[in-house]
Amino acid sequence: MQLKIITTAYLRLLSPCKDLNSLLQVHARLIVSGLQEDHSTSAHLVKSYLSFKKCDSARFVFDSLPNPSVRLYNSMIRAYASVRSHQEAIQLYHCMLSKRLEPDKYTFTFVLKACTGALEFKEGVLVHRDIVFRELDYDIFIGTALVDMYCKLGDLELARKVFDKMPKKDVITWNVMILGLSQSVNPQEALGFIRNMQLVGMEPDLVSIVNLVPAVSSLGDIDACSTIHGYVIRRGFDAVVSNGLIDMYSKCGNIDVASQVFKQMQDRNDISWITMMTGYAHNECFFEVLDLFDCMKRGNVRLNYVSIVNALLAAAEMRDLRRGKEIHDYARKQKIDSDVLIATALMTMYAKFGDPDAAKSLLQGLKGRDLVAWSAIIAALVQSGYPEDALSLFREMQNDCLKANNVTLMSVLSACAEVLCPRIGKSVHCYAVKSHIDSDISLGTTLVSMYAKCGFFASALTIFNRMPCKDIVMWNALINGYTQNGDPYHAMEIFHEVQVSEICPDSGTLGTDFKKDEVSWNVLIAGYVHSGHAKEAISAFCQMKLENFHPNLVTIVSVLPAVACLSSLTEGMAFHACIIRMGFEYNILVQNCLIDMYAKCGQLHNSENLFYGMKSKNTVSWNVMLTGHAGLIDEGRTIFDAMCKKHHLEPGLEHYACMVDLLGRAGLFDEILHLIKAMPLEPDARVWGALLGACKMHSKILLAEFAVDHLLKLEPKNPTHHVVLSNIYAKSARWGDAGDTRSKMINTGLRKGPGWSWLGMIFPKRKRLTLSSTSYSIFLKESISKKVKFESPDKPDAVFRLLTDYEFKKYDIFRLIKRSPQLILANPTKTLLPKLENPAKFRQLVNKVIEIGFDPLKSTFAHALVFVSRPNVWERKMVVYRSCGLSEDEIWSVIRKFPSCMSFSIEKIRNTMDFLVNKMGWRPADVARVPSVLSYSWRRGLSQGVQL
Numbered sequence: 001m002q003l004k005i006i007t008t009a010y011l012r013l014l015s016p017c018k019d020l021n022s023l024l025q026v027h028a029r030l031i032v033s034g035l036q037e038d039h040s041t042s043a044h045l046v047k048s049y050l051s052f053k054k055c056d057s058a059r060f061v062f063d064s065l066p067n068p069s070v071r072l073y074n075s076m077i078r079a080y081a082s083v084r085s086h087q088e089a090i091q092l093y094h095c096m097l098s099k100r101l102e103p104d105k106y107t108f109t110f111v112l113k114a115c116t117g118a119l120e121f122k123e124g125v126l127v128h129r130d131i132v133f134r135e136l137d138y139d140i141f142i143g144t145a146l147v148d149m150y151c152k153l154g155d156l157e158l159a160r161k162v163f164d165k166m167p168k169k170d171v172i173t174w175n176v177m178i179l180g181l182s183q184s185v186n187p188q189e190a191l192g193f194i195r196n197m198q199l200v201g202m203e204p205d206l207v208s209i210v211n212l213v214p215a216v217s218s219l220g221d222i223d224a225c226s227t228i229h230g231y232v233i234r235r236g237f238d239a240v241v242s243n244g245l246i247d248m249y250s251k252c253g254n255i256d257v258a259s260q261v262f263k264q265m266q267d268r269n270d271i272s273w274i275t276m277m278t279g280y281a282h283n284e285c286f287f288e289v290l291d292l293f294d295c296m297k298r299g300n301v302r303l304n305y306v307s308i309v310n311a312l313l314a315a316a317e318m319r320d321l322r323r324g325k326e327i328h329d330y331a332r333k334q335k336i337d338s339d340v341l342i343a344t345a346l347m348t349m350y351a352k353f354g355d356p357d358a359a360k361s362l363l364q365g366l367k368g369r370d371l372v373a374w375s376a377i378i379a380a381l382v383q384s385g386y387p388e389d390a391l392s393l394f395r396e397m398q399n400d401c402l403k404a405n406n407v408t409l410m411s412v413l414s415a416c417a418e419v420l421c422p423r424i425g426k427s428v429h430c431y432a433v434k435s436h437i438d439s440d441i442s443l444g445t446t447l448v449s450m451y452a453k454c455g456f457f458a459s460a461l462t463i464f465n466r467m468p469c470k471d472i473v474m475w476n477a478l479i480n481g482y483t484q485n486g487d488p489y490h491a492m493e494i495f496h497e498v499q500v501s502e503i504c505p506d507s508g509t510l511g512t513d514f515k516k517d518e519v520s521w522n523v524l525i526a527g528y529v530h531s532g533h534a535k536e537a538i539s540a541f542c543q544m545k546l547e548n549f550h551p552n553l554v555t556i557v558s559v560l561p562a563v564a565c566l567s568s569l570t571e572g573m574a575f576h577a578c579i580i581r582m583g584f585e586y587n588i589l590v591q592n593c594l595i596d597m598y599a600k601c602g603q604l605h606n607s608e609n610l611f612y613g614m615k616s617k618n619t620v621s622w623n624v625m626l627t628g629h630a631g632l633i634d635e636g637r638t639i640f641d642a643m644c645k646k647h648h649l650e651p652g653l654e655h656y657a658c659m660v661d662l663l664g665r666a667g668l669f670d671e672i673l674h675l676i677k678a679m680p681l682e683p684d685a686r687v688w689g690a691l692l693g694a695c696k697m698h699s700k701i702l703l704a705e706f707a708v709d710h711l712l713k714l715e716p717k718n719p720t721h722h723v724v725l726s727n728i729y730a731k732s733a734r735w736g737d738a739g740d741t742r743s744k745m746i747n748t749g750l751r752k753g754p755g756w757s758w759l760g761m762i763f764p765k766r767k768r769l770t771l772s773s774t775s776y777s778i779f780l781k782e783s784i785s786k787k788v789k790f791e792s793p794d795k796p797d798a799v800f801r802l803l804t805d806y807e808f809k810k811y812d813i814f815r816l817i818k819r820s821p822q823l824i825l826a827n828p829t830k831t832l833l834p835k836l837e838n839p840a841k842f843r844q845l846v847n848k849v850i851e852i853g854f855d856p857l858k859s860t861f862a863h864a865l866v867f868v869s870r871p872n873v874w875e876r877k878m879v880v881y882r883s884c885g886l887s888e889d890e891i892w893s894v895i896r897k898f899p900s901c902m903s904f905s906i907e908k909i910r911n912t913m914d915f916l917v918n919k920m921g922w923r924p925a926d927v928a929r930v931p932s933v934l935s936y937s938w939r940r941g942l943s944q945g946v947q948l
Contacts, residue, residue, distance in 0.1 A: 059088075070101055070103065070104060073092065074104070074110060077110045078110040081110050081114040086120075093107070093114075105139050108131050109142055112142070112146060112149050119153065124149050128146060140169070143169075144172055150162065174193070175207045181215065187214065187215035187219055191746070192743075192747060199743060212228065216252065217248050219252075220251065225252050225257075242272065243275050245258070249279070250282050255279060258276065259288075273296050273307070274307050277296075278310060280292065280310075280314075281310045287314075289311060290315065293311040308336070311327050312346060312348075321353050324353065338366070338367070343366050345376075346359075351386070359380065363393075374400075375407050378393055379411040382415045387414070387415035388419060394408070403435075406432070409431070409437075410443055414450070416428070417453040420453070422454040425451070429447060439467075439468070444463055444467045447463050452482065521540065522552070522558055525562075529562050537562040538559065538568075556575070560596075561597075564601070572598065586615070588618060592618075592621050622642075623658065653684050656676075657687045657689070660676070660691055663694075664690060664697065699732055701729070704728050722741050722745035796824035801828075831869065853896050873902075874902065877901075881909065884910065893928050894927070894931040898931035898935075909934070912934055913934075
């Protein structure tokens with residue numbers, strides 16, 4: 001009885017132990033009193049040690065117990081797993097089985113966690129077998145642990161099987177599966193899973209969204225970003241997951257929205273700042289990286305290694321040596337410049353600044369020189385034009401017994417190509433083969449480039465043909481190699497193969513060394529159109545003209561479909577005028593393209609005029625005209641009948657598809673079905689697609705299902721049919737069927753591509769576009785877009801390229817444009833280039849504007865400078881103002897007060913002055929006193945003001 005009282009007293013002493021020393025004292029008293037052998041006392045002692053994560057001491061007491069309970073085994077296994085002693089946890093599990101103890105569901109949960117941490121896949125499978133044998137696989141906790149283990153060990157197929165067999169799943173189970181799919185090679189499935197989760201009535205929580213972010217980031221799916229963002233705001237998660245949203249938008253390339261999320265955050269922590277800075281760096285917004293770095297210093301935000309590395313790389317990319325040295329000094333003062341990451345960034349920066357000696361001295365002083373540091377400085381030296389120094393460092397790296405990876409070898413091969421040293425290149429190639437990394441596509445591309453530039457085309461073609469997949473970069477490497485070695489014939493042959501292989505050419509395909517001619521430009525434009533890049537095709541056409549190449553018939557026929565695709569009437573009419581000047585307006589190919597273009601731009605009367613004015617028509621002409629008459633039933637029937645009866649042309653499937661579309665718009669479905677049944681040809685996807693479009697317009701669900709059944713047999717991989725059918729269901733409020741259709745599409749691995757708006761075509765003059773992200777900074781774009789309107793980023797980007805070519809620094813360009821945003825609207829070739837090429841003449845213009853009376857420090861000076869540089873236009877406008885009754889002094893007074901008056905058309909000047917003088921009774925002198933009245937619309941603003 002007395003022993004029991006003493007034991008109880010010691011147990012009471014064990015419970016309140018708040019520190020390890022107190023626990024050790026109690027343990028010592030237990031040993032002295034001989035009570036350690038008591039089972040309950042020892043069990044409590046084990047748990048007390050485990051509460052302090054002292055697994056070794058707990059194990060010592062545990063091993064002294066003759067028959068530990070299952071509960072005590074579970075505590076030990078759980079403790080080992082929590083301190084990452086995973087092998088000990090697994091061994092203890094086997095010890096438990098050897099003593100014929102029956103594990104429970106908690107045992108398996110902890111052991112599976114240990115198998116995951118130890119990366120023991122085979123052991124995990126054996127534990128899974130034990131679970132199935134004991135019929136515990138139905139348990140939700142064990143099932144979730146199994147799914148987590150298989151996901152983290154890389155077997156998503158087994159994870160999915162376990163997940164599907166689970167009778168019950170909670171939100172944690174779904175989250176584990178979503179995270180596994182997000183981090184897999186096919187993150188698209190994670191998006192489908194989150195949708196399925198909602199379909200079964202399970203609402204995604206905060207963890208679900210956080211787990212989904214890696215999938216969206218790796219996919220670069222901006223639509224999914226917007227959807228998740230909306231859900232986050234709706235559920236009130238935005239304050240918690242703002243950092244994840246910034247990272248997600250940044251990796252998807254929408255840095256503008258990422259910046260907005262960052263600015264709207266009320267409580268920014270260190271991670272928020274660093275995430276935003278990393279996002280800017282990822283999107284090459286180096287100006288913003290340095291701005292953010294300065295803000296962080298001013299705001300006492302903790303600057304860690306990542307922020308300093310990003311700032312150094314930004315300074316290097318902007319070639320801003322002063323800022324780079326400032327950041328270096330800051331790192332030195334913080335005593336972190338010897339860190340491997342920062343030292344590597346410093347070496348890269350100095351190499352890009354053209355100071356290889358400073359970069360190499362940093363490398364020599366670095367204690368922990370790892371492969372990353374060596375690879376970084378070698379790559380930086382090659383990119384900065386020091387290939388010999390790069391090869392020298394590569395030899396030093398080999399002396400340090402470091403094994404090069406594919407990144408290092410790519411830089412070394414690029415250096416070999418620069419110095420035309422195939423001997424070292426061959427050695428590197430042999431090393432890559434022995435290391436089994438020669439199949440890497442990036443390394444293979446570099447090998448092709450090296451051999452091609454050195455003139456070893458047999459070796460280059462051998463590697464090229466062996467590569468399982470070839471991207472446009474590899475094709476470009478081969479083309480540039482032939483070009484640099486003076487073999488344009490083979491270069492053009494490869495160039496034609498690019499189009500045949502259905503790979504879209506990029507700007508590198510027509511590099512600076514490529515011998516451009518009309519043929520090569522035509523191939524490039526046709527390649528863009530063929531691959532669905534209409535805007536790029538038009539840009540290539542404009543660039544072709546800027547470089548003084550003359551478009552021919554092939555060029556016109558290639559580029560008109562691009563204009564039709566964009567429904568850009570303004571550009572289409574400009575092309576039509578160009579065609580007339582070139583004398584191609586009567587060519588039947590060009591006429592067919594023009595008919596199609598005008599019809600798709602909504603100008604059917606122009607299409608009709610061209611069609612009926614054609615001297616001869618072919619099948620294509622009738623087909624295009626038939627398509628253009630969408631909605632004109634009688635005219636369409638007449639043209640279709642005339643094909644057969646009058647012109648004896650046999651209608652093809654494309655003509656029947658046009659008729660189905662025509663009748664469908666009018667809702668004549670009985671006539672459509674009769675036409676399809678009477679067709680002498682088997683209907684193809686165009687015919688059934690036209691029927692489906694008509695069903696969507698008139699909400700014909702049964703007929704739509706009938707059309708989709710035929711379409712899926714013909715085009716099972718086309719997601720559009722699922723989307724259209726789902727929209728038809730949704731329009732009729734059949735939400736269940738709509739959701740099922742979307743789920744079926746997702747489960748089959750299909751994905752709808754992003755859409756685009758027609759608003760830019762309807763209101764082209766009001767459209768305000770952002771500038772190219774590769775040229776202008778985010779903050780600068782926001783500032784300029786509020787002041788300047790333009791229809792295309794081509795001209796602003798051309799201004800930026802021109803200033804860069806004339807060695808203006810990027811920082812100076814940003815500062816100049818921020819001060820004078822109108823500069824980006826200047827014509828680079830006609831306005832800016834003459835001034836850059838002939839600064840003396842430009843100086844004369846500046847002096848002339850100063851003589852007129854304009855202050856160079858005011859914004860009106862730039863306006864006046866533009867008009868003075870165009871003397872012919874200036875003189876014509878002066879004549880008009882004189883004819884309106886203004887004296888010479890009054891004209892100059894108007895110009896000094898309101899220089900924009902010289903930008904108005906002659907018609908506007910005359911109409912406005914006529915209205916003011918003859919209808920409102922103003923004198924010309926009154927206009928001179930208030931010249932801004934000239935900017936008003938005489939039809940709307942002035943006349944309405946008079947009526948009021």
